[in-house]
Amino acid sequence: MATSEKVIKNKLELLELSQQLGNVSRACKIMSYSRDSFYCFKDLYERGVEIALKEISRRKPVIKNRVEEHIEQAVIQMAVDKPALEQVRVSDELRKKGILISTGKPSSIPIP
Numbered sequence: 001m002a003t004s005e006k007v008i009k010n011k012l013e014l015l016e017l018s019q020q021l022g023n024v025s026r027a028c029k030i031m032s033y034s035r036d037s038f039y040c041f042k043d044l045y046e047r048g049v050e051i052a053l054k055e056i057s058r059r060k061p062v063i064k065n066r067v068e069e070h071i072e073q074a075v076i077q078m079a080v081d082k083p084a085l086e087q088v089r090v091s092d093e094l095r096k097k098g099i100l101i102s103t104g105k106p107s108s109i110p111i112p
Helices: 003-021 024-031 035-046 069-081 087-096
Strands: none
Touching (some): 003 035, 024 035
16 A cells, blocks of 8 residues: 555544544544644545545755755765764765765854
8 A cells, every 4th residue: 555545544534533433623633633634634525536635745845955866876875885984974985986975064163
């Protein structure tokens, strides 16, 4: 079962539980959903749009913050090959291979 199918299933279970209990607030508390979300799911379901219950992310990926694919793969490979290395050491090792990445550590130069 795909992740999106699991999300839809949980939302449908919330709708069913509210019918069984006869209490929306209690069903929402049990399933960890807000009442606002419940009524949104209910509205979509009543319109016959079950697929609309899939997870909708409001955040769009920020492509400009992504590193190039070869750099990402080099970092992942380093993490797999040498999992005990710290950030600074990984940065130094990759710099030797011509891949420049930040150490992730704050600068040791004090800011006045």
